[in-house]
Amino acid sequence: MKDIVIATGNQGKINDFKHIFKDYNVIGIKSLIPDFDVAETGTTFEENAAIKSEYGMKLLNKIVISDDSGLEVDALNNAPGVYSARYSGEGATDEKNLQLVLENMKDKEDRNARFICVIAVSIPGKPTQTFRGEVAGTLLHEPRGENGFGYDPIFYVASHGKTTAEMTGAEKAQISHRGHAIQKMLDSGIIEEA
Template identity: 35%
Template sequence: MASIPRRFTGDTLVIASHNKGKVREIADLLGPYVRTFTTAGELGLPEPEETGTTFIANAELKARAAAAAGHVAMADDSGLVVPALGGDPGIYSARWAGPEKDFAMAMRKVEEGLAGKTDRSACFVCALTLAWPDGHVESVEGRCSGTLVWPPRGDKGFGYDPMFVPDGFDITFGEMEPARKHEMSHRADAFRQLVDRCFR
């Protein structure tokens, strides 16, 4: 029996992310439904260790950690899944960039792994969790398929965007206007599901 989803009825939402690119995208996507946003960083909350083995497990862990401070919190755990690399970097996408968040290096690592391989398909995945202070959670997962190109192109996005060309396009997410990316990304797919379930 499917349980009845819980709706977001407050007016403040904590964005449980320390990634500025994601915080900006989440605030853009949920702008119409939420009066006030704050972030885990602004509340001085620590960045929890991502010990889960799936995107959803890590999104739940980050959202629960922030909701413990007393407000409904939303977390995003996302990454680039490359079948030819056995699914890497996957949940390790941020960690591949190291403590300096060096995505030029992380993208080079992906490209080196693809040397001599013909399958350059990839998929961005985004798990979103909304967590309440009483422990209730709602989670969804979205995806966006595409192809990896080299060299990287464009500086409009973040992370692995400059090497990802979504299916049906010939420009990378790094070259795409943010508004366009927001309509079709893995994060947009996940948000559509979560908004349907919890925000209207």
């Protein structure tokens, strides 16, 4: 079984990758480099994903995959965007970020939003490649569901009649932004060629 190193300490993301990469040994980079940390200084999801995967690849001299993902809300001029994980500022948590989005959306009629994920794959001796996935939804006025993480409890997907926090891991993997980006990566053959 081939190892895939994921450059994140976010267990929710690692779990998402495990649902999708059933035929691989998915390893969170913090189990190899406990103090792995890199500043996400990019202004796009593509830049931030590449910063993390390239840094991890240089440290380990192995294939490293990272993602940068977030929520874009039409009525908030695509905020929180690349700042989704730190939207509520210093000491940001999933709960604080979610509550701030709800607060900022309380008088908005347009509830359209999308989850975006960009996967970056860094392979020693090759240029980094990125793959983008999106899933459209609408924001609810209050959280629903116990699964998932981040903004999942308020992100409603009409085709499934539930939030991504009400979906099983397998259901979410089928429709998720991360799932779409990973499928594009798999279709490219980049992992098999490495």
